[in-house]
Amino acid sequence: MRKKLSRRKFLIRGGLGTLGVLAVGTGIFRNPIRREIIDFTDSFVAPYLGSGTEANLWFEITKQNTIVLHSPKVEMGQGAFTGFAQIAADELDVNINQMEVIAAATASGVVDNLGTGGSLSIASMWTILRELAATTREMVKLEAAKKWNVAVKDIATKNGIVSYKNKSLTYAEVAANVTDWEIPTTPALKPFKDYTFIGKPLPRIDLNAKVYGEPIFGMDAEMEDMLHAVVVKPGHIGARFKYANYTEASQMPGVVKIVQIDNWLGVIAESYNEALAAKEEIEVEWDIPKIWSEEEIRALITVGNGNEMLVQKEGEALAKEDTFLALEFKSPLGAHAQIEPNGAVASYKKGKITVILSTQVIGITQKQIAKALDVDIDNVNVIPTYLGGGFGRRLNTYHAIHAVQMSKVVGKPVKYFFTRQEEFQNDMFRPPTHHIMKGKLNSEGLIANLEHHFASGNVATDSVLLPNITNKLLGADLGAIRGGSIHYSGIKNRRAVQWHTPLPFATSWWRSLGLLANTFAIESFVDELALQGNKNPIELRLAQIEENEEGIRLKNVIKKAQKESNYSDVVTNGSAMGFACSTDAGTPCAQVAEVSIVNNEIKVHTITCVMDCGIAVNPDQVKAQCEGAMIMAMSAAMHEKMYIEEGQLQPIIFGPYEMALIKHAPKEINIHLLQGIDKPGPVGEPPLGPIAAAIGNAVRRLTGKRITEMPLKLS
Amino acid sequence: MNLSFKINNKEVTVAIKDEYTPLLWVVRDVLNLKGTKFGCGKAACGACTLHVDGVAIRSCSYAVKFAEGKNITTVEGLGDIENPHPVQQAWTEEVVPQCGYCQPGFMMVTAALLKENDNPTDEDIDNTIINICRCGTYYRMRKAIHRAAELTRETKQ
Ligand code: FES
Ligand code: FES
Secondary structure (H helix, E strand, C coil), rough: EEEEEEECCEEEECCCCCCCHHHHCEEEECCCHHHHHHHHHHHHHCCCCCHHHHHHHEEEEEEECCCCEEEECCCCCCCHHHHHHHHHHHCCCCCCHHEEEEEECCCCCCCCCCCCCCCHHHHHHHHHHHHHHHHHHHHHHHHHHHCCCCCCCCCCCCCCCCECCCCEEEEEHHCCCCEEEEEECCCCCCHHHHHHCCCCCCCCCCHHHHHHHCCCCCCHHHCCCCCEEEEEEECCCCCCEEECCCCCHHHCCCEEEEEEEEEEEEECCCCHHHHHHHHHHHHEEEECCCCCHHHHHHHHHCCCCCCCEEEEEEEECCCCCCCEEEEEEECCECCCCCCCCEEECCCCCEEEEEEEEEECCHHHHHHHHCCCCCCCHHHHHHHHEEECCCCHHCCCCCHHHHHHHHHHHCCEEEECCHHHHHHHHHCECCCCEEEEEEECCCCCEEEEEEEEEEEEEECCCCCCCCHHHHHHHHCCCCCCCCCCCCCCCCEEEEEEEEECCCCCCEECCCCCCCCCCCCCHHHHHHHHHHHHHCHHHHHHHHHHCCCHEEEEEEEHHHHHHHHHHCCCCEEEEEEEEEEEEEECCCEEEEEEEEEEEECCCCHHHHHHHEEEEECCCCHHHHHHHHHHHHHHHHHHHHCCCEECCCCCEEECCCCEEECCCCCCCCCCCEEEECCCCEECCCCCCHHHCHHHHHHHHHHHHCCCCCCCCCCCCCC | CCEEEEECCEEEEEEEECCCHHHHHHHHHHHHCCCCCCCCCCCCCCEEEEEEEEEEEEHHHHHHHHCCCEEECHHHCCCCCCCCCHHHHHHHHHCCCCCCCCCHHHHHHHHHHHHHHCCCCHHHHHHCCCCCCCCCCHHHHHHHHHHHHHHHHHEEE
16 A cells, blocks of 8 residues: 655754754655554554644655654663664665764654653664664655656665666655655565664764764753743742742842742843842742651651552562561662753743753653643644753653743743752652562572562652553552562562652652662672572572573573673682672663772772673663663762751752762773573663672672662771 | 953953853853853862863853953864864764763863873872763773873874
């Protein structure tokens, strides 16, 4: 079946730094295939349908014969754009240098309503992107065939050129004269061995932009005649706005207007610095119903408190009268601390809204703005930029609404972004956790029972991505349980029980969700059981994993890590090795940390990391993700901690919020990738799992003491 | 008031209302050079690092009035694709950036370090490079710093 589609001549896009740039596309291909849309709907909440008649846009052929992919996923450092370019180039038959990737704006592109996250950018686009690229290539061939009056099958494509015998045309030349595109049925995909770019460690396609300081981020966006705004928000948990005196502040130089909306004040001025100076002069009285303490928050997050949910149930539970080993673990409240603050540049003009920002949820940002401002969704254009870090923080973009509201009040575009204090006090934190591990060995020293009882605040509950009903139906917090189940299928009796309590401030998605803390508890405890049973911790683990597909993949990463690290559980020259592993989102990962104590501090020298993520579209970027994920996890596990002091979230600045610096990063990281499945699997989060336990397990051998609390400290 | 200084080898004069405005905002919003980043505004992250007379400065906490008559370099003036600074060359070879937001600050502080010391030890690096990268690119960064030092020494020969 073939469909006729008419072609739009131009694609109007707002560029960064300027508005209303007219990008000339000689041809714009629309998402042609029903089935893809259906597939798409399976994995995404709903496909974007524009004004209801305009179809989705994916590829654009430029006059220069480059192909622009308008990506429904954003680039936040994970390398997705590079992977997409490799995937598309191979089926389009263009050179990688001919590929450009930009994030699709809602007005003119495909909107992915689920957002970018969950380590799924490459994995979820793997098939659909290849099929769309292949279809696009066939469309170009069809047109060339008509032009030359030859059979499509006789036409060859390479480097963005179609050829037949001695005739040849660039894709751009073919597209230039087409008014109606014929859409073929989805062509067969190439066999893997024919791919030129997929699987190669190519440099990132955004490398130059990032090395030469191009203005690609949300923070760099501007609109003509734009004003600058800062916002006054409560510092105390649960505080409500009572009274503000801003008469003097309103008179300060550069101040255009101070507005009071809901529970915040907006200070809008000609420059950022003037807005900030005026903010300092505002006196606000807050209604603070309760001064929360650290102890009260910790008490809420305690096993036995809140909503109980049995997450895993195999075999028998331990009975009270059994003798078993039990240990308690804890992790603190954590901040995202992405370096680019949250913010948005917004324009509200006669009911039409344009917003440029760093967001992980383009479609949700658009919907929320439309709802809050009570305008039709088609009148809201969200233009996503490169993100200066995501880590789950930009799944929540309420600040975009604030920016639009302020623009509406002053009738001019407004740029609003968080101060660092706002960033720390209004983060949607990684919740604190509490864990009780229970385990029992049999007479051979193998684990007969293993139980993980854990408490957490909200991760997925009440989030923008999951309707609340999902959680009500399931009873558990789907985010907090990540990594919470026991991954040793060979242990006969295993249990995972979640206790869930919302906190009086927002907690939400933080890269890898529950995995970081849950794996720390489980893998530290398994190590303790190995010591108790006098077993090599790796051999014990291998003995307790069944030989099913998942088990084999996990065993393979464990064995490879054992071999590559020359693992030994004997302390040599003051240095010890610690091992841990986890399977997250279907990706097994094993890590060995080589640790010593230097100046009474834990020093991690070398990490060996083995991961089976299936096909690595770009092995170098997969490795970069492993390095970055492990260093971020080390930072969270060894340094970071938010706390509550007199009702306020603290600290409010880097430094006091301790984070890993270059001196803390291991000088040697060895990464080995296995390919146990024949498609790309999740990458960006799984490596965050094992590292905390791996370090703790090494320290246990060095000091004889088990560290049970993050941040990991010697005493 | 008017302030004059040199930025990326160009003389500029800017009209300033408040001489205590951080240099960062003059560079970003008046001169429209967006490569220098805002991360904290409190000299705590290093994202805003640029050079004033060759010295690495956290420009979010440096009043513009002190820039009068000085020579400022931002990442845009460090080098370009045709003529990369050794630091940019090394950063490209090692494919350092992930999100990229912190990278200009790191490259600027590294460039200043190499001016003083073209063969820094790991300890020198640990003591001097104290910016924050949330994406955790430190492992590649260390390799890139050593590589940039090597390139710097080569150009001197
Ligand atoms: S923005 Fe200047 S040090 Fe953070
Ligand atoms: S590359 Fe993202 S913060 Fe450094």
